[in-house]
Each structure stands twice: as C-alpha cells, then as structure tokens.
Amino acid sequence: MIILTGNDLETGDVVWWTGSGWSRRVADAAFVEPGEGPEQAAGIMHREMTSRAVNGAYEVDAEDGEQGPVPSHIKERMRAAGPSVRPDLGVQAEG
Amino acid sequence: MATMYQYDQYDQQMVDARVAEFRDQVDRRLSGELTEEQFTPLRLMNGLYLQLHAYMLRVAVPYGTLSSQQMRMLAEIARKYDKGYGHFTTRQNIQYNWIQLKDAPDILDDLATVEMHAIQTSGNCIRNISSDQYAGVAADEVCDPRPYAELLRQWSSFHPEFSFLPRKFKIAVIASPGDRAAMRLHDIGIEMVRSEAGELGAKFFAGGGMGRTPMIAPCVREFVPVDELVSYSEAILRVYNRWGRRDNKYKARIKILVHETGADEFRRQVEEEYERMQPLDLDPPRAELERIEAFFAPPAYERLEDGYDTDDPDFRLWAQANVTAHKVPGYAAAAISLKPVGGIPGDASAEQMDIVADLAQRYSLDEVRVTHAQNLILPNVKQADLHALWQELEAAGLGTPNLDLASDIIACPGLDYCSLANARSIPVAQKLSQRLSGRERDLGELKIKISGCINACGHHHAGHIGILGVDRKGVENYQLLLGGSGAEDVSLAKITGPGFDEDGVVDAVETVTNLYLEQREEGERFVDTYRRLGMAPFKEALYG
Ligand code: HEM
Numbered sequence: 001m002i003i004l005t006g007n008d009l010e011t012g013d014v015v016w017w018t019g020s021g022w023s024r025r026v027a028d029a030a031f032v033e034p035g036e037g038p039e040q041a042a043g044i045m046h047r048e049m050t051s052r053a054v055n056g057a058y059e060v061d062a063e064d065g066e067q068g069p070v071p072s073h074i075k076e077r078m079r080a081a082g083p084s085v086r087p088d089l090g091v092q093a094e095g
Numbered sequence: 096m097a098t099m100y101q102y103d104q105y106d107q108q109m110v111d112a113r114v115a116e117f118r119d120q121v122d123r124r125l126s127g128e129l130t131e132e133q134f135t136p137l138r139l140m141n142g143l144y145l146q147l148h149a150y151m152l153r154v155a156v157p158y159g160t161l162s163s164q165q166m167r168m169l170a171e172i173a174r175k176y177d178k179g180y181g182h183f184t185t186r187q188n189i190q191y192n193w194i195q196l197k198d199a200p201d202i203l204d205d206l207a208t209v210e211m212h213a214i215q216t217s218g219n220c221i222r223n224i225s226s227d228q229y230a231g232v233a234a235d236e237v238c239d240p241r242p243y244a245e246l247l248r249q250w251s252s253f254h255p256e257f258s259f260l261p262r263k264f265k266i267a268v269i270a271s272p273g274d275r276a277a278m279r280l281h282d283i284g285i286e287m288v289r290s291e292a293g294e295l296g297a298k299f300f301a302g303g304g305m306g307r308t309p310m311i312a313p314c315v316r317e318f319v320p321v322d323e324l325v326s327y328s329e330a331i332l333r334v335y336n337r338w339g340r341r342d343n344k345y346k347a348r349i350k351i352l353v354h355e356t357g358a359d360e361f362r363r364q365v366e367e368e369y370e371r372m373q374p375l376d377l378d379p380p381r382a383e384l385e386r387i388e389a390f391f392a393p394p395a396y397e398r399l400e401d402g403y404d405t406d407d408p409d410f411r412l413w414a415q416a417n418v419t420a421h422k423v424p425g426y427a428a429a430a431i432s433l434k435p436v437g438g439i440p441g442d443a444s445a446e447q448m449d450i451v452a453d454l455a456q457r458y459s460l461d462e463v464r465v466t467h468a469q470n471l472i473l474p475n476v477k478q479a480d481l482h483a484l485w486q487e488l489e490a491a492g493l494g495t496p497n498l499d500l501a502s503d504i505i506a507c508p509g510l511d512y513c514s515l516a517n518a519r520s521i522p523v524a525q526k527l528s529q530r531l532s533g534r535e536r537d538l539g540e541l542k543i544k545i546s547g548c549i550n551a552c553g554h555h556h557a558g559h560i561g562i563l564g565v566d567r568k569g570v571e572n573y574q575l576l577l578g579g580s581g582a583e584d585v586s587l588a589k590i591t592g593p594g595f596d597e598d599g600v601v602d603a604v605e606t607v608t609n610l611y612l613e614q615r616e617e618g619e620r621f622v623d624t625y626r627r628l629g630m631a632p633f634k635e636a637l638y639g
C-alpha cells in the first residue's frame with residue numbers, strides 16, 4: 001500500500017498526504033491508489049506540487065499499523081519521527 | 096584579530112551581490128515563479144540542500160580557520176534559525192540540519208557580515224579548499240600553507256570556466272611532511288616544499304578521491320615554483336575539463352580520468368598544456384601573493400619558555416592526548432574534542448560554540464580551527480594557560496582527552512540525517528566509543544571512520560578501521576574495512592568479508608582490536624600490526 005510524502009516548501013518540514021491536506025504526522029496519512037486520476041497518487045502529487053502546497057512529493061510503501069500507516073522502509077520511518085540519535089527533536093519529541 | 100584573510104571591497108561586494116540575488120530567487124520560488132527544477136541548482140549553489148528532515152545549509156570554513164567573531168555568528172545562527180546546534184564535517188565545513196527556506200537569505204546576510212558564505216559548498220565547481228588544521232603553527236611545516244590555499248580560492252571562485260566542471264572538485268593544500276588533511280585523497284593535493292636550493296614551491300598530486308572508487312593521487316610534478324601555482328593548477332583543470340567524462344556521473348571525477356589515462360600519460364598531457372599556457376601569463380604578480388601572505392603574518396607572540404606543570408593527573412591525560420607542539424616556544428595548540436564518549440561526532444551546541452569563541456579570544460589570539468576529523472583546535476595557547484583552559488573545557492563538556500584515539504571517531508550524518516544514506520553511522524560511533532574508551536590509551540593511535548553509504552563522507556576507506564553502512568534487503572548492515580590511512584602513510588582500507596548488523600560490527604571491531612593487542616610488537620600502532628600481518632589472521636578471528 002502507498003502513502004504520499006514531501007516537504008513543506010517554506011519550512012522544509014516532512015509532511016504526509018491526509019486525503020484533504022498535508023500533516024506532519026505520518027499516522028494521519030491516507031492510503032492512496034496508484035494512478036494518474038485526480039484522486040490517485042500521481043494526480044494528487046501533481047496538483048499539490050503545482051499549487052506549492054508541497055515540495056518534492058513521492059510515494060512511500062507503508063503498512064497499516066495500530067496508530068495508522070507505518071512506512072515500510074527505515075528511511076521513511078526516520079523522516080516521520082526525527083533522528084534516532086536525538087529523540088528530543090522532530091515530530092517524535094512532540095508526544 | 097585572528098590571522099586570516101580579510102575580504103577586500105571586491106570580495107565583499109561579490110558575496111553581498113550573491114546574497115541579494117539568492118533572496119530574489121527564494122522569493123520567486125515561494126511565489127511560484129520558479130519551479131523546483133529551476134530552483135534546485137540555484138539553492139545548491141548557495142549551499143542549501145533538501146535533506147532527510149528539512150533544508151540543510153552547508154557553510155564553508157575556508158581552510159578551517161575561524162575568528163571568535165565568526166564562531167559566535169555560527170552559534171547565533173544555530174540558535175536563531177536552527178535547533179541550537181550544528182555539525183562540523185570532514186570537509187572543514189559546518190552543516191545546519193533544520194533550516195527553513197524563508198530564512199536562508201537572512202542567514203546568508205548574517206554570515207556575510209562576518210565574511211562567511213555558503214558558496215562553493217555544492218555543485219560541480221571547485222569546492223572549499225581544505226588545509227592542515229595546524230597551518231601556521233605546526234612545528235613541522237615549511238611555511239604556512241593558507242596563503243596558497245587562499246590564492247587558489249581567489250583564482251577558483253566564480254571562475255567561469257570552472258563552475259561547470261564534469262563533477263565537483265576538491266583541493267587540499269598542506270605544507271608539512273605530516274599530512275593532517277588527507278591531501279592525497281583530493282582531486283588535487285598540493286604539498287608546499289622547499290627545493291634543495293631552499294626555494295619555496297609545491298609538489299602536485301592529482302586524481303585522488305574516496306566515494307565509490309577510492310584512489311590515491313599520484314604525484315604529477317615534484318616541484319612547481321611558488322609563483323606558478325595558479326597556472327599549474329589551471330593546466331590540470333584544463334586537461335580534466337577537456338577529457339573528464341560528462342556522460343556518466345560515476346566516472347566523471349578526475350580520479351577516473353587519471354586512472355584510465357595512466358599517471359604517466361596524464362602527467363605528459365598536463366606538462367604539454369602547461370607549456371602551451373606559458374604565453375598567457377596567468378599567474379598573479381608577486382605583489383598579489385605578498386598581499387595575501389601579509390594577512391597570514393604570525394600574530395604578536397610573546398617571548399616565552401617551553402614547559403608547564405602536569406601534576407594534576409586528569410590534566411596530564413588531556414594534555415598528553417590533545418596538546419600539540421607549536422613552532423613558537425612557550426606556546427601549544429590545544430584540541431577541543433567534539434567526540435564525547437557516547438556523543439554525536441562533530442556536533443556542537445550553540446552554547447559550546449559560544450564558549451569556544453570566548454576561550455579562543457581569551458587564550459588563543461582569537462583563533463579557532465576546524466579539523467577534518469570533526470574536532471576544533473585552539474592554535475595559539477600559552478603553555479602556562481593550558482591548565483586553566485582545560486578546566487574551562489571540562490566544565491563545558493569539551494574536555495574529552497581522546498584525540499586520535501579509539502573514541503575520536505569520524506562519522507558522517509548517515510541515515511539519521513542524510514537522504515542518501517543506507518544505514519545509520521552515528522549510533523555505531525556512539526556504541527563503539529562506549530565500548531572502546533576504557534582501553535583506548537592502551538590501544539594507542541586508532542582511527543575509526545564510518546560512512547552511511549558508498550559516497551564515503553565519513554572517510555571509511557581511510558580508516559585504520561573503516562565501517563561502511565549498506566542496505567541489505569531493507570535492513571541496515573555494516574561492512575568492516577581494515578588498513579586504511581589518510582595521513583602521510585596513505586593507504587586504502589580493504590573489506591574483511593561479509594557484513595554485520597549494528598551490534599555485530601561493534602563486536603567485530605572489538606575482535607580485531609583484541610587481536611592487535613595480542614600480536615603487536617613494540618611501538619606498533621593498530622595499522623602497523625595489520626600491515627605486518629596482513630588480512631588473514633584478522634579474517635580468521637572474525638569469521639574463523
Ligand atoms: C547530509 C548531506 C550530504 C550529502 C547529500 C552528501 C553527498 C555526497 C555525495 C553525493 C558524495 C559523492 C560525490 C562523488 O563521489 O562524486 C559525497 C562525497 C563526500 N562528502 Fe558528502 N554529503 C553530505 C554530507 C557530508 C558530510 C556531513 C561530510 C563530512 C562529514 C561530507 C564529506 C564528504 C567527503 C569527504 C566526500 C568524499 C569526496 C571524494 O569522493 O573524494 N559530506 N557527498
């Protein structure tokens with residue numbers, strides 16, 4: 001299954017597509033279908049990047065966890081949480 | 096005032112103009128006039144990357160020299176625009192990990208007020224030129240290498256022909272037989288030397304590098320007179336610009352050209368080009384070199400005697416590890432380790448940067464140096480002040496006595512910060528320093544270097560012990576390498592065999608150091624024992 005991510009253009013924050021906007025919390029992410037349609041992955045990314053709601057969007061493989069989607073790859077989990085060596089920083093520090 | 100190059104009006108105008116231009120580009124990106132494709136090369140030219148968690152800004156510290164005022168500005172930027180810290184890198188730069196795009200022009204403006212910038216920290220240009228962190232004070236140097244690094248910086252900055260090279264280009268300039276800048280692992284390595292007649296000149300090396308195909312630079316010429324450094328460098332760049340591959344990014348570095356052409360043929364081509372260029376008279380007049388040299392004139396040292404009291408055992412430990420001889424009697428260079436045991440290599444908080452700035456002002460004639468091993472140096476400390484300095488460092492958590500010992504580990508940001516990474520580097524460094532620090536004095540000089548991917552920002556090829564993070568089916572895995580060196584005994588490390596997981600690689604390092612302790616002969620460092628015994632017994636101990 002896939003979710004969408006990118007960075008906020010102005011702040012650089014890592015953000016995730018929720019179905020209606022972008023959230024810093026991966027748990028808020030919505031699973032999307034692949035494809036070019038307006039509510040499918042490529043369509044959403046194109047629209048959102050053109051309107052500058054997000055920068056550098058791409059698809060991420062994820063599983064459905066208890067709290068919501070969990071990215072399959074460690075790199076994306078690191079982006080979602082913040083550096084593993086600084087638990088005081090990033091989204092992970094916000095509780 | 097620190098001994099360093101000061102911008103002339105022309106330098107300052109160029110930097111100011113660049114910042115104004117970038118402010119306009121950021122505005123146009125935020126308003127949508129520029130697409131990300133159009134904007135990316137522009138932001139990279141100003142040192143701004145999009146990294147794992149946010150934008151990352153890389154600020155150049157030319158040849159690693161900072162004044163107290165500049166260090167204070169680095170602290171101020173960490174506090175005002177980032178999350179209160181910065182990361183000193185193996186390229187003698189500093190990186191901020193949490194920068195917002197809208198703040199980037201303000202940061203560059205702030206940096207420009209202290210003659211700093213982020214230009215040439217990215218892209219296929221001649222990058223920030225590195226040098227010996229003990230330049231100007233080293234007991235073994237033939238001259239201060241920094242004026243020549245500065246000369247080459249001025250020549251290469253904004254040089255139209257060299258802003259679109261086939262690939263990035265890194266130069267190091269040193270001036271002593273001891274190599275503390277990994278000079279031969281650079282695209283061009285320059286060692287200032289004196290001829291038998293006593294004339295100053297340079298020995299040129301070309302085609303070194305790390306990354307996916309590590310190479311040691313062969314010597315291109317034994318002696319280039321000091322007045323011809325620019326034209327000789329230009330001859331090398333021209334041959335590279337003409338023949339360096341632009342079709343394949345992995346084959347585009349000069350090291351590939353030198354390797355594929357062969358050192359002898361490459362040398363012949365450079366010499367031919369150099370001959371052809373003679374009528375162009377590209378070298379700056381002697382007066383310009385003298386103008387630059389004047390900025391690096393030695394500061395006002397007092398006349399002092401050598402010697403200081405080391406009765407305090409903790410102080411003695413620190414002084415033995417972290418204090419280096421100075422060419423002026425009564426002075427010493429003191430290393431500030433950014434490798435607390437279990438800490439993050441190269442990170443410094445804004446408070447620590449402020450403290451270092453303050454200590455530099457009070458104890459080191461206003462100067463700080465950044466080393467490629469991600470530590471800081473106070474180059475001009477009176478030996479009589481060393482004890483007082485150490486007490487203040489201790490109080491600030493900056494007194495770790497481990498220079499060049501097992502816990503003085505180089506580690507790139509790895510998967511904790513870097514979007515190119517395959518594996519984390521920092522946690523491995525933390526575990527290793529905890530595991531080894533208790534017996535690091537017994538282990539002696541031991542250089543452990545960790546990279547989170549093949550790009551080798553953590554110099555793993557040049558580690559006595561190197562560790563390379565790889566991705567094995569989505570799981571972090573670590574290859575172990577032995578026998579490298581970035582110093583005057585330069586060599587490339589070799590892979591031991593199959594990789595390990597995070598705890599496994601920490602155990603593996605312990606295993607090879609145990610073998611060293613058993614097998615070493617009088618006076619041998621780890622790397623010497625490895626070179627004498629070869630890989631076989633280490634392999635046997637690891638996989639046997
Ligand atoms: C986090 C952002 C970083 C990115 C995206 C990055 C990217 C890269 C890339 C792509 C290369 C390979 C270039 C090539 O071989 O042509 C490279 C090489 C290198 N980088 Fe980084 N790097 C980063 C951080 C660092 C840091 C923090 C350091 C210092 C600790 C560093 C020091 C170096 C060095 C020494 C090389 C080897 C140059 C050579 O091949 O000779 N980089 N980097």
Ligand code: SF4
Nearest residue numbers: 507513516547548552
């Ligand atoms: S070696 Fe790889 S992981 Fe480490 S900083 Fe360089 S590019 Fe990133």
